Amino acid sequence: MWISKRVPLFTLFVLLVGLSSCWKASPHDPSKLKAMNESPEEQNTNFLVVSVGGSALPTREVTKDWKIPMARYYDLYACLIDRGSRNKILGIQFKVKVDETEVQPWTDENGCLHWQERIPVPNYYADENYLELERTIEGLGIYKGPRKVKIAVNPWAGFRKTGNPEIVWVKTGGEIPREIKVVGKEEVRQALAGKQAGGGQTPSSASPSAATKQLWMTNLSSYVKQIEELDKGVALEIHLAMKPVVKLRTLQGDPNPYPIKAGKFRVYAQIVATNLGRNRDQSLILTPDIPPSVGEVDEADGTLRVFLNAQITRRVARGNLQLALRVVPVNAPEEIESFEGLYEVGHYTQLQGKQGLWVSPRTNAEGERFSFDGFLKSTANYEKLVEAHQAFKLEPFEFSTMHIKFETIKPG
Known part of the structure; x- marks a missing residue:
C-alpha cells in the first residue's frame, strides 16, 4: 500500500484514524x-x-x-x-x-x-x-x-x-x-569500591566518597556522685549517657542526623568552672587528671554509656560549670570524625546528682568548630585564680594535739 504525496492532509488524517480503529488494543x-x-x-x-x-x-x-x-x-x-x-x-x-x-x-x-x-x-x-x-x-x-x-x-x-x-x-x-x-x-x-572514579573521568557530584562524616552527641546527661574523701580533695564517679548520631544530608540537601545503633567509643571529659576572674571571662579545670573511658552503644536504645573516675582537688567560690567532651570512634569501619563539644552543667553548686546537659553556644559557633584541646589550654590559669581568691585547693584534713591549761575554776 502506498500513499500519493498529492493526497490532501485531511484525507490522510482520516485514513490514519480509520486504520487505528482496527488495531487491537x-x-x-x-x-x-x-x-x-x-x-x-x-x-x-x-x-x-x-x-x-x-x-x-x-x-x-x-x-x-x-x-x-x-x-x-x-x-x-x-x-x-x-x-x-x-x-x-x-x-x-x-x-x-x-x-x-x-x-x-x-x-x-x-x-x-x-x-x-x-x-x-x-x-x-x-x-x-x-x-x-x-x-x-x-x-x-x-x-x-x-x-x-x-x-x-x-x-x-x-x-x-x-x-x-x-x-x-x-x-x-x-x-x-x-x-x-x-x-x-x-x-x-x-x-x-569506596573510591572516586579515575581514568580521566569527571567524578559525579553524587559519588559516595570516603570523606569523613561529622559525629554528634544528642540527649547528653550526667550523674555525678562522691565516692570517698582523699588526702587532697574528693573522688568522684561520673556517669555519662548520650546518643551518637552521624550528620548526613538527604537527597534534597537537608540535614539528616542518622543514629548509630552499635559501636565502640573512647570518651574524654573534663569538668570546667567558668565565669571566673574580674571580668568573668576566665575558666578553670576542676578535674585535670580524668583518664578516658571506653563504652559501647546499647543496641536496644542506641545509647552510649560510660563512667569516668575523677578527682577534684580544686574548688571555686563562684561561676558556672561546663563539661568539655571528646568522643573518639574505636575501630570504626568507616571514616567518622571524632566529636568535640562543650555542654552547660549549671551553677557551680550543682555538680553532683543527675541532670541533663545542654549544648553550649560555643559548640555551634558560626565559622569555627569547638576544639577540645584548645579550650582546655585556655583554662591554664589556676595560680592566678588562687591569688584572686576565686579558686582554692582542697587541702587534706590536718589533726594536731590541743593543749589546754586550767589555772582555776570559778564557781557560778
Missing part, C-alpha cells in the same frame, strides 16, 4: 514502549522490556563491632513481551548479563525474569544517592538480540527508611536528577 501502555530508545544493535531484537523493578532481600552481612551492613541484596525483575504480538513471553529462558557474570532465568507466569544481585555498600555513612546500573538481557532460542536496561539503585534509602524509592527503572535518563546519581560503568565500579 495493546495489553501494555503504548507510552512505555515509545519511551524506549533503541540502539542500533537492538533494532532487530524481537522482544520488548515493559517493566523493571525489584525488592530488597534480608541480609545478615554486617561488621562485627559496629553491626554495619556491608551490602544490600535485591531480587530484580524485568517483564518481557513479544515485539510482534505484544503478548507476554511465558516460560522462555533468557540470558541476563550482570557486569562480568551472567544468569539464565526463565520467564514466569507474568512474563517476568527474576535474578538476584548483591550491591556492596562500602560507605554506609555516605550521603544518600543513586547508582545507575546497566544490565543486558539477551534472547535464547526463538527470541533474538539484546535489550539493555538501566536500573538506579539507592541502598541507603532502604537502610535509613527515608521514603525515597530504592529501585528506579531509568527509561529516558530523566527519572533521577544527575546531581544525585552516579553514572558510568567505571564510575559506578569505583563508587562501589
Whole structure:
C-alpha cells in the first residue's frame, strides 16, 4: 500500500484514524514502549522490556563491632513481551548479563525474569544517592538480540527508611536528577569500591566518597556522685549517657542526623568552672587528671554509656560549670570524625546528682568548630585564680594535739 504525496492532509488524517480503529488494543501502555530508545544493535531484537523493578532481600552481612551492613541484596525483575504480538513471553529462558557474570532465568507466569544481585555498600555513612546500573538481557532460542536496561539503585534509602524509592527503572535518563546519581560503568565500579572514579573521568557530584562524616552527641546527661574523701580533695564517679548520631544530608540537601545503633567509643571529659576572674571571662579545670573511658552503644536504645573516675582537688567560690567532651570512634569501619563539644552543667553548686546537659553556644559557633584541646589550654590559669581568691585547693584534713591549761575554776 502506498500513499500519493498529492493526497490532501485531511484525507490522510482520516485514513490514519480509520486504520487505528482496527488495531487491537495493546495489553501494555503504548507510552512505555515509545519511551524506549533503541540502539542500533537492538533494532532487530524481537522482544520488548515493559517493566523493571525489584525488592530488597534480608541480609545478615554486617561488621562485627559496629553491626554495619556491608551490602544490600535485591531480587530484580524485568517483564518481557513479544515485539510482534505484544503478548507476554511465558516460560522462555533468557540470558541476563550482570557486569562480568551472567544468569539464565526463565520467564514466569507474568512474563517476568527474576535474578538476584548483591550491591556492596562500602560507605554506609555516605550521603544518600543513586547508582545507575546497566544490565543486558539477551534472547535464547526463538527470541533474538539484546535489550539493555538501566536500573538506579539507592541502598541507603532502604537502610535509613527515608521514603525515597530504592529501585528506579531509568527509561529516558530523566527519572533521577544527575546531581544525585552516579553514572558510568567505571564510575559506578569505583563508587562501589569506596573510591572516586579515575581514568580521566569527571567524578559525579553524587559519588559516595570516603570523606569523613561529622559525629554528634544528642540527649547528653550526667550523674555525678562522691565516692570517698582523699588526702587532697574528693573522688568522684561520673556517669555519662548520650546518643551518637552521624550528620548526613538527604537527597534534597537537608540535614539528616542518622543514629548509630552499635559501636565502640573512647570518651574524654573534663569538668570546667567558668565565669571566673574580674571580668568573668576566665575558666578553670576542676578535674585535670580524668583518664578516658571506653563504652559501647546499647543496641536496644542506641545509647552510649560510660563512667569516668575523677578527682577534684580544686574548688571555686563562684561561676558556672561546663563539661568539655571528646568522643573518639574505636575501630570504626568507616571514616567518622571524632566529636568535640562543650555542654552547660549549671551553677557551680550543682555538680553532683543527675541532670541533663545542654549544648553550649560555643559548640555551634558560626565559622569555627569547638576544639577540645584548645579550650582546655585556655583554662591554664589556676595560680592566678588562687591569688584572686576565686579558686582554692582542697587541702587534706590536718589533726594536731590541743593543749589546754586550767589555772582555776570559778564557781557560778
